[in-house]
Each structure stands twice: as C-alpha cells, then as structure tokens.
Amino acid sequence: MQHEYQQLNMEERVKIQYGLWQKKSLRTIAKELGRSPATLSRELRRNKGFDALKRRHYHPLKAQELAKGRIIGRGRRLRLKSPFVRQYAHAKLREGWSPEQIAGRLSLDYPIYRVSHEAIYQYIYSQYHREGYGTCIGIDLRAWLRRRHKVRHRKKVPYAVEKGHICNRISIDQRPAEVESRKIAGHWEGDSMVSRKSQIRLNTLVERTSGLALISKLSDGKSESTKRVVVRRLKRIPRSLRRSITWDNGFENARHEEMAKALGTICYFAHPYHSWERGTNENTNGLIRWYLPKGTDFAKIPNRVVKFIEHQLNTRPRKRLNWKTPSEVFNSIVLR
CATH class of the missing domain: 3.30.420.10 (Ribonuclease H-like superfamily/Ribonuclease H)
Structure with a gap:
C-alpha cells in the first residue's frame, strides 16, 4: 500500500533547523522525525532562504512561508516568476508607477528581464486572490494602482482672489x-x-x-x-x-x-x-x-x-x- 505523503509542519521544520545546528546528517534527522531522507533533502532544496549576508540558510519560518505560498498557488500560473522582477514591481508600484511604466523601464535597465504590462496587471490581481503568493501576505497591491478621473470639473475657489482683465495677452x-x-x-x-x-x-x-x-x-x-x-x-x-x-x-x-x-x-x-x-x-x-x-x-x-x-x-x-x-x-x- 502506497504511503500518503504529508507536508512537513512547523514543529518538524524547527527540529530540522536544530538538527542542522548540531551538525547532524540528514539521514539522522529524518530518522528522528520518522521521515525519509529524500523528504528532507527536497525540503532544503526548495525552502532555503537568505540571511542578511545573502548566504543560503534554512529557517523554519521562511520555509513554512515558502511552502504555504507554493500550496496556495498550486495549479495557478505565477505571472512574475522572477523574485527580482516581483521586488522591482512592488517597489515601483509604491512609487506610483503604472504597470506599463514598470514593464518599459525594466526592459531598459535590465534587458534580460522582459515582461509585459499585462503580466504585471495579472500578477497584481492574482496576487490578491492567492493571498500574496507567500511573500506578500497581507498586502493588496491593487491599492498602489493609480486611479484617475477622466473628467475634470471647473475649479471652485472658496477664497477671494484677484479678478480682472489680463492685459496684452498673446493667444x-x-x-x-x-x-x-x-x-x-x-x-x-x-x-x-x-x-x-x-x-x-x-x-x-x-x-x-x-x-x-x-x-x-x-x-x-x-x-x-x-x-x-x-x-x-x-x-x-x-x-x-x-x-x-x-x-x-x-x-x-x-x-x-x-x-x-x-x-x-x-x-x-x-x-x-x-x-x-x-x-x-x-x-x-x-x-x-x-x-x-x-x-x-x-x-x-x-x-x-x-x-x-x-x-x-x-x-x-x-x-x-x-x-x-x-x-x-x-x-x-x-x-x-
């Protein structure tokens, strides 16, 4: 009978980190958890993050977040696959750039990264439905889209201003x-x-x-x-x-x-x-x-x-x- 695979939980991930600190082998840690070495090897390969010095390391909270984001997004296409492109898009949206401006400038500054503005729009809306896709939970990027009214109304000024005829205007x-x-x-x-x-x-x-x-x-x-x-x-x-x-x-x-x-x-x-x-x-x-x-x-x-x-x-x-x-x-x- 085939064994049904179960995702690692937070407690197990903490034990993995502790075992790594103790310089234990993956096989030893897997035996203590009742898991296969292949499961732990896959966990480290897929869910390692970076520390402040940009070094790869394993942290249970980050691993849990990455795993959750992967589950939420399963079966759905991730519109912006590159983490760099996602971070670039997030930063520029906060500055008030439109998706079209982001896509255009990205290809100018970083020619190896080319995405369409439509892909950025789709990412923004799909990101909301999938709860931020792991790395942006709690942030609704739609709030950073510019909304502008196409109709402008005549200005109404409640304060007294100078009035009169402007002399010698040139049309x-x-x-x-x-x-x-x-x-x-x-x-x-x-x-x-x-x-x-x-x-x-x-x-x-x-x-x-x-x-x-x-x-x-x-x-x-x-x-x-x-x-x-x-x-x-x-x-x-x-x-x-x-x-x-x-x-x-x-x-x-x-x-x-x-x-x-x-x-x-x-x-x-x-x-x-x-x-x-x-x-x-x-x-x-x-x-x-x-x-x-x-x-x-x-x-x-x-x-x-x-x-x-x-x-x-x-x-x-x-x-x-x-x-x-x-x-x-x-x-x-x-x-x-």
Whole structure:
C-alpha cells in the first residue's frame, strides 16, 4: 500500500533547523522525525532562504512561508516568476508607477528581464486572490494602482482672489507650430492647483519635450506670488531652454509681461476652458493628484513633500520618451 505523503509542519521544520545546528546528517534527522531522507533533502532544496549576508540558510519560518505560498498557488500560473522582477514591481508600484511604466523601464535597465504590462496587471490581481503568493501576505497591491478621473470639473475657489482683465495677452493661435511638435525643447506650460481648504496653491511648470515638472508652493493666488515663483524657478534653467510659457486665463498669470521680460521668453494664453491646449500640464496635475488628492489642504504639506513629489515625477519613466525619465531627457538636452 502506497504511503500518503504529508507536508512537513512547523514543529518538524524547527527540529530540522536544530538538527542542522548540531551538525547532524540528514539521514539522522529524518530518522528522528520518522521521515525519509529524500523528504528532507527536497525540503532544503526548495525552502532555503537568505540571511542578511545573502548566504543560503534554512529557517523554519521562511520555509513554512515558502511552502504555504507554493500550496496556495498550486495549479495557478505565477505571472512574475522572477523574485527580482516581483521586488522591482512592488517597489515601483509604491512609487506610483503604472504597470506599463514598470514593464518599459525594466526592459531598459535590465534587458534580460522582459515582461509585459499585462503580466504585471495579472500578477497584481492574482496576487490578491492567492493571498500574496507567500511573500506578500497581507498586502493588496491593487491599492498602489493609480486611479484617475477622466473628467475634470471647473475649479471652485472658496477664497477671494484677484479678478480682472489680463492685459496684452498673446493667444495660443500665434504660438509657432514647433511648440506643438515637441521637437524643440524649451517650451513650457504652466498652471496653478487650488486647495479648497486654504489660500495656499501649487504652481506647476512642465517642459513639453521632456515632461520635466517644476512644482512650487504659492502663498496665495495673487499674480505677484506667481510671478516671483516662476521667475525664481526658471531663472535656473539655461536661457536657450526658456523659449515660451503657455498659461490658462487665471488672473494669477496677469503679470505675464513682467515674467517674460525677466526670463527673456514669451507667454501665450490658451483659449478659455480649453484645458486640452495645455495637455502636458493637465496630465502632470493629474499625476500630482495621486499624491495629493482633491480635498488636501496644501497649507499642511511641507516643502520637502512637494520636492519629493517633483523628484518622483521627474524620475518616472515615460512611454513617449522610450521609457527614459524626464530628468534624463532634460539633462541630455542641457548637455548638448
């Protein structure tokens, strides 16, 4: 009669570890447990982990976890087989990367690892059903997927701001066609993000060719504050990369002529309620909202957090940049 195989339990795994510490042979440990030497040999081969020095060793808790994950996933395909790829995906999901960005950048940085973004999506959802597949129990990776609304509503500002007519605006209709093509760097788009709970705003500037984002806190919605911050940020950029800025029609941009003179550039204005004419900037604002959802009080967000978000966006690979990052592309332009 064939003996029905039973999985090793936690108590047995502890005894295996203790026996190994005592320098006992596998045959001796197997005899003490009433198991075959082949069972213990298979256990060590399949369920060894790594210590802090990256050395292979046997630990009962890790072995139990690996075995449990294998049982849960039995009969199901593991979407990301490489532990390195899984760890890479976990880290980048936490940084707000999409599966498509992860797959694209992975193949760029580590050509030997190639996975599709669909495989990453399937891993995320199958990981939830199989309880993390052993190594991620208790973590639902779906929470790290970006969720964005495609419809944007007109901004409602509960605080008093400057109102009036913006003099001497230059329409986007007069903007050179080269700006739309993105082939020539140095053309920027600008906007202000509003907080419903305070007067503090975020000024965002995005370079169209590279997608490089500059994010700054504004003390209020006044045009003087916007002018001061924009000049300070763009003054650090080479003049050859300050060709133009395209704004919306918010009165915070009323000092556009002073900005243009200080920066040696020209300011254009999109048509009212045509946010798609500044699509690069609108998309970036949507990415910022992943970190700072609507309803966030910007007054409670320290500058170091704003700088962190700026860094995250500028070091995130983009499909249209062939999976390079905005910082990489912009720096390569500066060094030409």
